[in-house]
Amino acid sequence: MNILGQRAVFWxxxxxxxxxxxxxxxxxxxxxxxxxxxxxxxxLFGGESESVSPMHRLIVRQIRLPRVLLGLLVGSALAVSxxxxxxxxxxxxxxxxxxxxxxxxxxxxxxxxLFAAGSLVFLPLGAFLGAAAAGLIVYxxxxxxxxxxxxxTLILAGVAIGALFSAVTSFLIYLSSGGEKLSDVLFWIMGxxxxxxxxxxxxxxxISAAAFIGVFVLARDLNALSLGEEGAFHxxxxxxxxxRWLLVLTTLLTAAAVAMAGTIGFIGLVIPxxxxxxxxxxxxxxxxxxxxxxxxxxxxxxxxxxTVLAPAELPVGVITAFLGAPFFLYLLKTRGTRL
Amino acid sequence: MRxxxxxxxxxxxxxxxxxxxxxxxxxxxxxxxxxGPNGSGKSTLLRVVSGLLRxxxxxxxxxxxxxxxxxxxxxxxxxxxxEQDRSMGFDFTVREVVxxxxxxxxxxxxxxxxxxxxxxxxxxxxxxxxGLADRSIRAVSGGERQRVFLGxxxxxxxxxxxxxxxxxxxxxRHQVRFMRIVRERAADGMTILIAIHDLTLxxxxxxxxxxxxxxxxxxxxxxxxxxxxxxxxxxxxVDAVIGEHPDLRMLYVLPALADRNARSSEE
Numbered sequence: 001m002n003i004l005g006q007r008a009v010f011w012x013x014x015x016x017x018x019x020x021x022x023x024x025x026x027x028x029x030x031x032x033x034x035x036x037x038x039x040x041x042x043x044l045f046g047g048e049s050e051s052v053s054p055m056h057r058l059i060v061r062q063i064r065l066p067r068v069l070l071g072l073l074v075g076s077a078l079a080v081s082x083x084x085x086x087x088x089x090x091x092x093x094x095x096x097x098x099x100x101x102x103x104x105x106x107x108x109x110x111x112x113x114l115f116a117a118g119s120l121v122f123l124p125l126g127a128f129l130g131a132a133a134a135g136l137i138v139y140x141x142x143x144x145x146x147x148x149x150x151x152x153t154l155i156l157a158g159v160a161i162g163a164l165f166s167a168v169t170s171f172l173i174y175l176s177s178g179g180e181k182l183s184d185v186l187f188w189i190m191g192x193x194x195x196x197x198x199x200x201x202x203x204x205x206x207i208s209a210a211a212f213i214g215v216f217v218l219a220r221d222l223n224a225l226s227l228g229e230e231g232a233f234h235x236x237x238x239x240x241x242x243x244r245w246l247l248v249l250t251t252l253l254t255a256a257a258v259a260m261a262g263t264i265g266f267i268g269l270v271i272p273x274x275x276x277x278x279x280x281x282x283x284x285x286x287x288x289x290x291x292x293x294x295x296x297x298x299x300x301x302x303x304x305x306x307t308v309l310a311p312a313e314l315p316v317g318v319i320t321a322f323l324g325a326p327f328f329l330y331l332l333k334t335r336g337t338r339l
Numbered sequence: 340m341r342x343x344x345x346x347x348x349x350x351x352x353x354x355x356x357x358x359x360x361x362x363x364x365x366x367x368x369x370x371x372x373x374x375g376p377n378g379s380g381k382s383t384l385l386r387v388v389s390g391l392l393r394x395x396x397x398x399x400x401x402x403x404x405x406x407x408x409x410x411x412x413x414x415x416x417x418x419x420x421x422e423q424d425r426s427m428g429f430d431f432t433v434r435e436v437v438x439x440x441x442x443x444x445x446x447x448x449x450x451x452x453x454x455x456x457x458x459x460x461x462x463x464x465x466x467x468x469x470g471l472a473d474r475s476i477r478a479v480s481g482g483e484r485q486r487v488f489l490g491x492x493x494x495x496x497x498x499x500x501x502x503x504x505x506x507x508x509x510x511x512r513h514q515v516r517f518m519r520i521v522r523e524r525a526a527d528g529m530t531i532l533i534a535i536h537d538l539t540l541x542x543x544x545x546x547x548x549x550x551x552x553x554x555x556x557x558x559x560x561x562x563x564x565x566x567x568x569x570x571x572x573x574x575x576x577v578d579a580v581i582g583e584h585p586d587l588r589m590l591y592v593l594p595a596l597a598d599r600n601a602r603s604s605e606e
Contacts, residue, residue: 090428223431226431228425231425233390234415235491236416237411237442
């Protein structure tokens with residue numbers, strides 16, 4: 001069910017694509033220094049023309065645009081990961097963050113920062129391995145002898161594993177005894193797009209794209225899974241294979257996002273909900289629409305993070321939680337069990 | 340399609356067998372009811388037949404093909420299941436749920452084919468849920484929901500329909516409505532295996548009844564042969580009055596609350 005008519009649902013993806021373009025442009029314009037729209041276009045498409053100051057061109061090309069595009073990628077990855085998690089566990093409370101995968105990724109990233117100088121190879125690798133470890137442990141704990149996944153065990157295991165990895169991360173911070181490494185590690189915990197570089201996008205882009213395509217291919221199977229594990233089997237979808245693929249893909253998405261931007265919360269929880277209300281639960285629509293909306297949301301949240309206390313910069317995770325948590329509570333209160 | 344169950348044994352854990360040496364042949368177009376106490380193995384047998392569980396020994400063949408050798412998708416093209424209690428994870432519409440019955444016949448993406456739309460429309464009509472098509476699956480009553488899942492199973496256009504206590508939670512009117520649809524499918528030639536608690540309904544819906552007891556088939560045959568007071572006492576430990584309505588030719592089973600009273604009046 002969705003709260004809009006079928007015609008509105010048809011247009012939502014197109015509206016979101018327009019919104020993405022507008023958001024990318026706005027994110028490039030807005031900042032401590034406002035860059036006129038004309039200068040943005042001139043910087044991007046105008047070659048080395050004299051009409052734009054070299055300073056503006058540098059800001060647009062090397063700072064703002066990679067940052068905005070990274071926001072788009074990370075927001076999309078988290079939202080799609082959230083959709084997949086909620087579908088996998090048939091539980092609207094599931095999100096990459098709640099299940100401890102992001103905490104695992106942070107621990108892995110912290111290890112990479114402390115012991116491998118946070119190199120661009122070891123950092124995503126560390127985050128990925130941490131995420132995979134957390135995901136596998138939670139999955140293993142929640143899967144009983146009868147091969148059914150217990151939702152309660154799942155949530156509890158996720159909370160426990162998340163806490164455990166957070167403790168490890170805290171311990172690593174303690175070991176780092178201040179300095180640059182400390183601030184590097186704290187960056188993961190608070191989440192932010194401030195270190196966006198084209199290399200980040202070159203790494204995160206292909207991983208996210210591949211995992212996104214993977215999840216999208218499984219959209220129909222996720223629909224079948226809402227019939228329950230046995231129900232899915234009876235319409236020809238093998239739930240065990242589906243679980244394995246979804247865990248790999250959501251771990252990839254989450255790990256890639258966290259490796260580049262830290263643990264940004266609430267996008268993976270709230271965006272899927274809002275989109276489900278707008279376009280209904282069919283994952284073939286829900287997944288692409290959530291990707292677009294998640295990307296837009298993070299771009300605007302990052303704009304707020306850059307401007308609210310300018311020239312100081314807030315961690316974007318603060319903004320997403322600040323907007324996301326009350327909105328989620330509002331949904332919980334007004335929609336109740338229909339969530 | 341015919342089903343051949345041969346010497347099937349299954350245990351969820353090694354110490355407590357759920358099925359022991361079960362054999363049952365179901366002819367194409369026949370409907371067989373599985374009756375018996377809770378925990379006697381009815382649901383387990385259905386799960387083994389559907390390929391969901393692999394028996395530790397013995398075999399299940401559908402038209403000479405072993406179920407083990409077929410993947411979930413190939414099984415789902417010829418066999419559908421309606422469970423006792425199925426809840427939807429998300430807020431799908433009734434039509435979307437029924438359309439999920441087409442999953443084994445369709446590609447991952449793309450629009451519904453002409454065949455898909457025809458099968459869905461037919462299933463909605465047969466299950467008598469056309470009026471609910473645009474409602475949320477979560478907003479319909481329990482009786483309606485079971486008909487929706489029956490509709491979904493019928494949209495699969497299966498040759499074999501398995502039902503696991505589909506009417507247990509339904510009121511009398513919905514029980515009758517549901518079972519009438521099942522009986523009509525049987526008349527159309529669908530092979531049906533249904534686990535059911537209501538012996539009176541079972542007697543009307545099935546060609547044969549298999550009484551299960553402690554993981555074995557204790558009795559099997561036409562309802563009139565199987566549903567006898569001694570058999571019911573042996574399997575359920577309950578005294579029952581069993582008779583046939585003289586005009587309607589309807590078998591009825593009346594369980595007695597009072598101990599042993601029923602026995603004396605019947606024998």
